[in-house]
Amino acid sequence: MECEICGRNVPKLTSITLYGTEMMVCSSCSSAHLQAVAKKHKARKKIRKTNYDEFNLVDFYGLRIRVARENKGLTREELAKRIMEKESLIRRIELEKVIPPDSVIEKLEKFLGINLRRNNEEKTDIKSKNKKKAGRTNPIKTTLADILKLQIGAKK
Numbered sequence: 425m426e427c428e429i430c431g432r433n434v435p436k437l438t439s440i441t442l443y444g445t446e447m448m449v450c451s452s453c454s455s456a457h458l459q460a461v462a463k464k465h466k467a468r469k470k471i472r473k474t475n476y477d478e479f480n481l482v483d484f485y486g487l488r489i490r491v492a493r494e495n496k497g498l499t500r501e502e503l504a505k506r507i508m509e510k511e512s513l514i515r516r517i518e519l520e521k522v523i524p525p526d527s528v529i530e531k532l533e534k535f536l537g538i539n540l541r542r543n544n545e546e547k548t549d550i551k552s553k554n555k556k557k558a559g560r561t562n563p564i565k566t567t568l569a570d571i572l573k574l575q576i577g578a579k580k
Contacts, residue, residue, distance in 0.1 A: 429453040481529075484571060485540050486520035491575050492536040493518075507531040 427450040437448040493503050504511040516522040
């Protein structure tokens with residue numbers, strides 16, 4: 425019988441489910457599949473505990489970090505060295521592919537002089553202030569274009 429993954433002819437095949445499809449595979453492909461599944465489950469267990477009730481990251485935190493870094497004339501690598509973190513972490517934070525740990529948020533806030541967190545009280549205060557403004561029923565919304573205009577204005 426032939427393995428549906430590697431194509432080897434073997435006397436005994438094992439049934440596995442791969443991406444929702446049941447397949448007949450040899451013992452080596454079956455063990456490789458089980459190892460991949462085990463790694464996937466291990467990765468899921470590494471969830472960082474954060475007190476999201478107390479603090480939330482501001483909108484566009486990655487863009488704010490990048491703009492502040494560029495205003496100081498630093499590359500990602502230079503910033504990483506100064507706050508003693510990896511350049512790849514800075515890149516992933518700026519691209520908002522990862523939520524930075526609290527320790528890194530503190531380093532970035534202190535070094536770049538920006539605020540990346542807001543607590544729930546501040547969010548409700550902002551909403552209530554926006555509602556109180558005369559003639560406005562919707563809260564003010566900042567768009568990406570608004571931030572880019574600010575960035576371009578700062579470079580001039």
